[in-house]
Structures are given as structure tokens and as C-alpha cells.
Amino acid sequence: RRCFRLAASDSIGLSLIPLLAQRIEQEGAEGISLDVVPADLHDPGLQIESQLIDLSFCVEAPKEASLRRRVLFREDYCCLLRRDHPRVQGHMDLDTYTELPHVLISPRGEGPSLVDQALGRLGRARRVALRVRYFLVAPLVVERTDWVLTLPRRVAERCAHSHGLQVVPAPVELPRFDQLMLWHERCEDDAAHRWLRDLVVGVLPQIQA
Numbered sequence: 001r002r003c004f005r006l007a008a009s010d011s012i013g014l015s016l017i018p019l020l021a022q023r024i025e026q027e028g029a030e031g032i033s034l035d036v037v038p039a040d041l042h043d044p045g046l047q048i049e050s051q052l053i054d055l056s057f058c059v060e061a062p063k064e065a066s067l068r069r070r071v072l073f074r075e076d077y078c079c080l081l082r083r084d085h086p087r088v089q090g091h092m093d094l095d096t097y098t099e100l101p102h103v104l105i106s107p108r109g110e111g112p113s114l115v116d117q118a119l120g121r122l123g124r125a126r127r128v129a130l131r132v133r134y135f136l137v138a139p140l141v142v143e144r145t146d147w148v149l150t151l152p153r154r155v156a157e158r159c160a161h162s163h164g165l166q167v168v169p170a171p172v173e174l175p176r177f178d179q180l181m182l183w184h185e186r187c188e189d190d191a192a193h194r195w196l197r198d199l200v201v202g203v204l205p206q207i208q209a
Contacts, residue, residue: 001031001032002031002032002033002192003032003033003034003035004032004033004034004035004054004055004193004196005034005035005036005037005052005053005054006034006035006036006037006053006054006055006056006057007036007037007038007039007040007044007047007052007053007055007056007057007058008036008038008039008056008057009038009039009041009057009058009107009135010134010135010136011107011135011151011152011155012057012179013036013057014135014136014155014158015154015155015158015207016057016200016203016207017034017036019203019206019207020034020199020200020203021034023199023202023203024199027199032196037053039056039057039058040056041107041108042108043062044056044058044060044062044182045062045063045064045067045182048064048067048182048183048184049064049066049067049184051184054183054187054193054196055181055182055183055196055197055200056181056182056183057072057179057180057181057182058180058182059075059177059178059179059180061180061182062182066184066185066186067182067183067184067185068182068183068184068185068188069180069181069182069183070180070181070197070201071178071179071180072178072179072180072181072200072201072204072207073154073178073179073204073207074176074177074178074179075152075153075154075176075177075178075179076152076153076174076176077114077150077151077152077153077170077174078150078151078153078156078167078168078169078170079092079097079148079149079150079156079167079168079169079170079171080139080142080148080149080150080151080156080159080160080165080166080167081142081146081147081148081149081165081166081168082142082143082144082145082146082164082165082166083164083165083166085146085166086146087100087146088100088148088166088168089166090166090168091168091169092148092168092169092171093171094122094124094171094172096171097126097148097170097171097172098119098124098125098126100126100146100147100148101127101128101129101130101145101146101147101148102115102126102127102128102129102130102147102148102149102150103128103129103130103131103132103138103141103142103147103148103149104128104130104131104132105132105133105134105135105138105149105151106131106132106133107133108133109131109133114174114175115150115170115172115174118172118173118174119172122172124172129145129147130147135151135155138151139159139162139163139165140163142163142165143163143164143165150170150174153167154207181197181200183197
């Protein structure tokens with residue numbers, strides 16, 4: 001019997017945790033439980049070093065030599081709007097993108113976003129009508145407004161399916177990023193810990209589809 005503590009943002013959590021729970025049930029691992037806590041956005045390695053968690057899912061790799069890591073998948077960005085949007089149907093140009101009000105997901109709650117930095121390099125700007133820290137709130141807002149939301153593709157596609165929204169390419173070039181899984185070297189040869197890591201890797205084809 002063992003409880004594994006995982007650190008994850010709600011972004012990766014939306015894609016990973018339901019599949020992981022399903023696989024644990026299919027394995028008949030009744031003695032296994034998961035405790036999912038928020039990831040430390042400023043220093044994800046600290047949670048592992050201090051033995052507070054078993055696995056961390058993050059996008060910025062800490063520098064600690066004691067940490068092991070695996071790239072789970074590469075992610076890019078797209079836009080989410082309501083399906084019957086009056087100005088956007090399947091495609092959106094840069095002028096429309098900057099004219100529409102935006103919803104900004106800002107987990108840290110501060111600082112310029114990747115979108116604003118990219119627009120700034122083009123001499124453009126947007127109006128942020130709403131800034132929130134949570135991925136689950138923003139699609140609900142887009143569902144009821146003509147606002148636009150820019151977010152990671154896998155989250156966007158899941159939200160589009162569940163909320164009846166449309167996914168369109170972002171009309172501004174945004175950097176892709178790696179989604180990482182981190183653990184401490186002390187757990188490298190732990191059989192139960194290795195079993196859980198293998199379980200995560202086993203559900204990746206469903207996330208990447």
C-alpha cells in the first residue's frame with residue numbers, strides 16, 4: 001500500500017491525471033492512492049529535494065544534479081473561442097486577434113505573458129479583459145463571450161470538446177515547450193516508484209493523440 005504525492009499544474013493535470021487514475025484502476029492496484037498538489041512554479045526542484053513529493057510535472061527544468069527528468073511531450077499554443085463567434089470561424093488573422101478582448105491565464109499572477117512579448121516584437125498589443133490563474137475558469141468565460149483565449153493545444157482541445165468551443169491556430173508565432181516529469185535520484189531504483197513512472201509513460205500515446 002502506498003500513497004504517491006504528485007505536483008502538477010491544472011494544465012498538465014487535465015491531460016494526465018484522469019488517464020493515470022484509469023490506468024491504476026485497470027491495473028487493479030487497490031493499494032495505490034494519489035495525492036495531487038499544486039506545483040511550485042518558482043522552484044519545482046525544491047519540492048522534490050525536500051521529499052515533499054514523489055513526481056513533479058513542470059516545463060522548466062531545475063538545475064539540481066540530484067534530479068532525474070524525462071520529456072513527456074512537446075507542446076505548442078493555439079486559440080480557443082466560442083463556436084458561433086461572430087468574427088472567427090476556423091481562422092483568425094493578426095488584426096482580428098489584437099482587436100478582440102483577451103482572457104489571460106497567468107498561473108504566477110504577474111509579469112508579461114509570452115503572447116504580449118511576441119506581439120511587442122511585432123509592434124502590436126492586445127487588451128486583456130480578464131486575467132485568471134486557473135485553466136478551468138478561462139474556457140467557461142470564453143464560452144459566454146466573444147473573447148479569445150490563447151493556451152496550450154492539448155488543454156484547448158480537451159476544453160473545446162467539453163464546452164463546445166472552436167480551436168484555431170494562433171496568428172502570432174509562440175515558442176513551443178517541453179512538458180517534463182521530474183523525480184529525485186534516490187527514487188531511481190525504487191520498484192514502486194519506477195512502476196508509477198512507467199504508468200505515466202504508458203498513457204502518453206493517449207495524451208499525444
